[in-house]
Amino acid sequence: xxxxxxxxxxxxxxxxxxxxxxxxxxxxxxxxxxxxxxxxxxxxxxxxxxxxxxxxxxxxxxxxxxxxxxxxxxxxxxxxxxxxxxxxxxxxxxxxxxxxxxxxxxxxxxxxxxxxxxxxxxxxxxxxxxxxxxxxxxxxxxxxxxxxxxxxxxxxxxxxxxxxxxxxxxxxxxxxxxxxxxxxxxxxxxxxxxxxxxxxxxxxxxxxxxxxxxxxxxxxxxxxxxxxxxxxxxxxxxxxxxxxxxxxxxxxxxxxxxxxxxxxxxxxxxxxxxxxxxxxxxxxxxxxxxxxxxxxxxxxxxxxxxxxxxxxxxxxxxxxxxxxxxxxxxxxxxxxxxxxxxxxxxxxxxxxxxxxxxxxxxxxxxxxxxxxxxxxxxxxxxxxxxxxxxxxxxxxxxxxxxxxxxxxxxxxxxxxxxxxxxxxxxxxxxxxxxxxxxxxxxxxxxxxxxxxxxxxxxxxxxxxxxxxxxxxxxxxxxxxxxxxxxxxxxxxxxxxxxxxxxxxxxxxxxxxxxxxxxxxxxxxxxxx
Amino acid sequence: xxxxxxxxxxxxxxxxxxxxxxxxxxxxxxxxxxxxxxxxxxxxxxxxxxxxxxxxxxxxxxxxxxxxxxxxxxxxxxxxxxxxxxxxxxxxxxxxxxxxxxxxxxxxxxxxxxxxxxxxxxxxxxxxxxxxxxxxxxxxxxxxxxxxxxxxxxxxxxxxxxxxxxxxxxxxxxxxxxxxxxxxxxxxxxxxxxxxxxxxxxxxxxxxxxxxxxxxxxxxxxxxxxxxxxxxxxxxxxxxxxxxxxxxxxxxxxxxxxxxxxxxxxxxxxxxxxxxxxxxxxxxxxxxxxxxxxxxxxxxxxxxxxxxxxxxxxxxx
Numbered sequence: 001x002x003x004x005x006x007x008x009x010x011x012x013x014x015x016x017x018x019x020x021x022x023x024x025x026x027x028x029x030x031x032x033x034x035x036x037x038x039x040x041x042x043x044x045x046x047x048x049x050x051x052x053x054x055x056x057x058x059x060x061x062x063x064x065x066x067x068x069x070x071x072x073x074x075x076x077x078x079x080x081x082x083x084x085x086x087x088x089x090x091x092x093x094x095x096x097x098x099x100x101x102x103x104x105x106x107x108x109x110x111x112x113x114x115x116x117x118x119x120x121x122x123x124x125x126x127x128x129x130x131x132x133x134x135x136x137x138x139x140x141x142x143x144x145x146x147x148x149x150x151x152x153x154x155x156x157x158x159x160x161x162x163x164x165x166x167x168x169x170x171x172x173x174x175x176x177x178x179x180x181x182x183x184x185x186x187x188x189x190x191x192x193x194x195x196x197x198x199x200x201x202x203x204x205x206x207x208x209x210x211x212x213x214x215x216x217x218x219x220x221x222x223x224x225x226x227x228x229x230x231x232x233x234x235x236x237x238x239x240x241x242x243x244x245x246x247x248x249x250x251x252x253x254x255x256x257x258x259x260x261x262x263x264x265x266x267x268x269x270x271x272x273x274x275x276x277x278x279x280x281x282x283x284x285x286x287x288x289x290x291x292x293x294x295x296x297x298x299x300x301x302x303x304x305x306x307x308x309x310x311x312x313x314x315x316x317x318x319x320x321x322x323x324x325x326x327x328x329x330x331x332x333x334x335x336x337x338x339x340x341x342x343x344x345x346x347x348x349x350x351x352x353x354x355x356x357x358x359x360x361x362x363x364x365x366x367x368x369x370x371x372x373x374x375x376x377x378x379x380x381x382x383x384x385x386x387x388x389x390x391x392x393x394x395x396x397x398x399x400x401x402x403x404x405x406x407x408x409x410x411x412x413x414x415x416x417x418x419x420x421x422x423x424x425x426x427x428x429x430x431x432x433x434x435x436x437x438x439x440x441x442x443x444x445x446x447x448x449x450x451x452x453x454x455x456x457x458x459x460x461x462x463x464x465x466x467x468x469x470x471x472x473x474x475x476x477x478x479x480x481x482x483x484x485x486x487x488x489x490x491x492x493x494x495x496x497x498x499x500x501x502x503x504x505x506x507x508x509x510x511x512x513x514x515x516x517x518x519x520x521x522x523x524x525x526x527x528x
Numbered sequence: 529x530x531x532x533x534x535x536x537x538x539x540x541x542x543x544x545x546x547x548x549x550x551x552x553x554x555x556x557x558x559x560x561x562x563x564x565x566x567x568x569x570x571x572x573x574x575x576x577x578x579x580x581x582x583x584x585x586x587x588x589x590x591x592x593x594x595x596x597x598x599x600x601x602x603x604x605x606x607x608x609x610x611x612x613x614x615x616x617x618x619x620x621x622x623x624x625x626x627x628x629x630x631x632x633x634x635x636x637x638x639x640x641x642x643x644x645x646x647x648x649x650x651x652x653x654x655x656x657x658x659x660x661x662x663x664x665x666x667x668x669x670x671x672x673x674x675x676x677x678x679x680x681x682x683x684x685x686x687x688x689x690x691x692x693x694x695x696x697x698x699x700x701x702x703x704x705x706x707x708x709x710x711x712x713x714x715x716x717x718x719x720x721x722x723x724x725x726x727x728x729x730x731x732x733x734x735x736x737x738x739x740x741x742x743x744x745x746x747x748x749x750x751x752x753x754x755x756x757x758x759x760x761x762x763x764x765x766x767x768x769x770x771x772x773x774x775x776x777x778x779x780x781x782x783x784x785x786x787x788x789x790x791x792x793x794x795x796x797x798x799x800x801x802x803x804x805x806x807x808x809x810x811x812x813x814x815x816x817x818x819x820x821x822x823x824x825x826x827x828x829x830x831x832x833x834x835x836x837x838x839x840x841x842x843x844x845x
Contacts, residue, residue, distance in 0.1 A: 038802075038803050038806065038807075039610065039611065039803055040611075042611075042612070044612075048565075048566045048610070135578060135579055135582040136566075136579065136582070136612060138575060138578065138579075139563065139566065139567050139571060139575045139576060139578060139579035140566055140567055140568070140571075140579075142571065142572070142575045143567075143568050143570045143571050143572070143575070146572055146575075192612070193607075193612065193613070193614075196612070209698075211698035211699060211700050211795075212611060212613055212617075212618065212621070213611075213618075213622075213795045213799070213800070213803070214694065214695060214698050214699060214793075214795050215694075215698055239693075239694065239793070240793070241693060241793050242790065242793075243790055243791055243793070245677050245680070245791070246680065246692065246693050246790075246791055246792070246793055249680045249681065249684050249685050249692040249693065250692045250693050250694075252684075252685045252692075253684040253685055253688060253691060253692045254688075255684075255691055255692055255693060255694070401559065402560070402806055403565075403806065404559075404560035404561070404562075404564075404565050404806055404807060404808055405558070405559040405560040407560070407561075407564050407565055408559050408560045408561050408564055409559070410569065411561075411564050411569075411576070426569065432570075433569075433570060437570050446573040447572065447573070448569070448570045448572075449569050449570055
């Protein structure tokens with residue numbers, strides 16, 4: 001009897017141990033991220049909430065023909081093959097691209113990725129007569145395909161894309177255009193609201209659960225086509241937390257593991273609590289877009305004076321080191337950075353220039369926002385800029401408004417805005433957004449982003465040459481010359497570049513912060 | 529009384545219409561555009577215009593308003609521009625998340641304020657009276673936003689007793705009867721309860737003091753009633769105004785909890801309203817305002833009816 005009892009006890013103990021081991025082996029690892037976004041970004045393949053939406057609800061669940069290489073902190077991210085393994089321009093016709101699609105890729109719902117899927121996706125945003133046309137997606141993703149005239153199937157894994165004008169930077173545009181499951185949308189009867197209940201992409205994460213305005217939960221795609229990017233955690237929980245102090249508190253209390261943009265004054269507290277603060281330059285520019293066709297800033301001396309009046313080190317110190325001095329739209333690690341003028345802090349020199357230009361005191365009016373994507377800490381930063389400019393002979397009037405109103409001012413353009421400048425940070429993630437669309441005449445409002453109506457025939461000429469140059473090295477030379485030409489004109493008031501601070505729980509390892517607005521969360525290991 | 533209630537209900541219709549017209553007009557006056565906040569900076573004018581047309585934003589304002597009203601009368605609150613989800617679902621979910629904590633907050637505030645008000649009014653000029661007054665002044669003066677942040681720092685970060693933010697695993701599975709969920713609601717409830725508690729304490733104290741100085745109280749004392757019985761009599765006399773105050777405070781909490789909900793990321797109507805304003809999401813804004821206005825009006829109607837139950841001298845006819 002004793003031996004039976006003992007055997008029973010031993011068996012029970014062994015069972016308990018095995019059950020415990022099995023339980024811990026299957027325990028799910030969860031990465032919880034606090035976003036600065038005020039809401040869950042659109043999760044159906046056309047993210048909103050700025051580039052944070054692309055970061056968390058775009059490149060997580062979806063892929064594009066090209067993707068951003070987010071594996072390094074040492075250089076600005078560039079594109080690499082994604083759902084296309086390669087692409088080339090037709091040597092006889094510089095309007096025609098051939099894209100070779102990646103084989104053996106499936107969407108999360110099992111639908112095959114192939115030329116038909118690709119063409120279906122282009123129609124989703126380009127062909128208003130197609131049953132899958134989505135006006136929302138067309139507006140939110142259409143910028144990437146606006147120069148596409150047509151897409152043709154060559155075979156199951158090859159498509160031809162014809163552009164309207166020479167577009168050497170098309171691969172960058174298409175790196176922002178996500179492919180969603182045509183099977184999923186068709187199964188939902190082309191009802192995108194229904195599709196949104198179970199969206200499907202090809203990305204390293206799959207949709208699992210959404211509680212509107214509260215949380216978006218994704219799970220790892222163990223069958224992701226790039227085995228190096230299969231997530232090292234099981235679940236990714238995305239939580240919108242627009243209030244910076246709330247994000248810091250959530251991290252300190254263990255509610256989240258990864259926090260976007262902790263405010264500078266919380267960083268010492270977070271560090272003291274053992275959190276890891278990571279920073280890296282990325283293509284961000286905190287600046288003032290200036291109206292240069294008329295008004296005080298139409299005179300290059302006034303623009304230079306403004307740049308000389310800024311004590312950038314003071315600004316960096318106020319931000320507790322989470323920014324670097326800015327003298328260019330681009331950051332140094334970008335290939336077309338060139339050799340911009342470096343403005344030393346010289347308020348007396350600024351005053352002399354203003355006297356020479358006959359603008360003393362020089363009255364200027366800036367539109368600013370109280371918050372917003374990429375705007376960092378706009379109120380104290382603008383106050384400091386105003387103080388420095390006023391000391392150098394300017395008389396600055398700041399007109400604060402909410403972010404949505406400032407976006408409207410941006411789209412209106414300088415002429416209709418009534419402002420001499422606006423504090424509107426931008427994301428020069430590639431040459432198209434950072435140089436061409438910012439400075440070429442055809443991109444003046446309402447067409448795009450040359451807010452201040454900068455006009456320089458040489459710059460336009462170089463821009464057209466760059467668009468028609470398909471050799472990367474040669475194009476980079478043209479773009480660098482173009483950027484140098486523009487920077488010599490001091491078309492903006494440059495202040496700082498954000499260093500993209502993030503705060504991580506010490507239990508996270510493996511994260512590599514890319515020099516990009518987008519980040520790869522897949523290598524993160526969530527340790528117990 | 530039923531006729532009174534019916535008449536009041538009928539009168540809510542023009543009130544609500546007026547509220548929606550004013551809300552619609554105010555949003556149109558504000559600069560900004562819901563579509564521009566969705567698209568990238570390099571979106572073309574044609575893309576923006578196409579999306580505006582899709583949402584009917586290219587129509588004349590009067591037509592936009594009338595079309596919205598027509599749909600609402602048919603029970604369709606439209607789709608949120610920023611989330612592309614049905615407004616009715618959005619607002620209902622947010623309203624549920626707010627009404628529960630608002631009710632708990634205002635009930636706690638009411639009970640505590642009555643106790644503190646009675647204590648202070650029955651000991652005028654004493655240390656207790658001064659302490660209660662100080663608490664009331666503090667509660668009225670302290671910015672709710674600041675209080676919310678301090679609560680988070682103290683209870684969540686320093687002590688680790690309570691979670692800092694959110695509704696746990698999500699409002700869809702939130703269970704107020706489960707401690708693991710309810711602890712997420714504690715700090716928002718405290719932050720919401722303090723201002724109405726302070727206001728109702730002061731109101732209770734001053735009203736009760738006035739009643740206790742009236743002749744009939746002297747008569748009750750002369751008749752030999754205990755102090756407790758006298759206080760009960762006195763409190764009954766202030767109940768109509770206390771109930772009115774409770775209703776008002778509940779209405780304010782339902783519609784005015786933007787700051788608290790933002791700090792705690794509590795997905796209620798305040799959070800939703802804030803988001804709708806910032807993104808100029810007109811369908812969501814109109815829908816939320818309409819629901820809040822309806823709730824406010826109905827709460828006031830209930831309060832008025834409750835007053836006549838509490839005080840027979842008030843005849844609603």
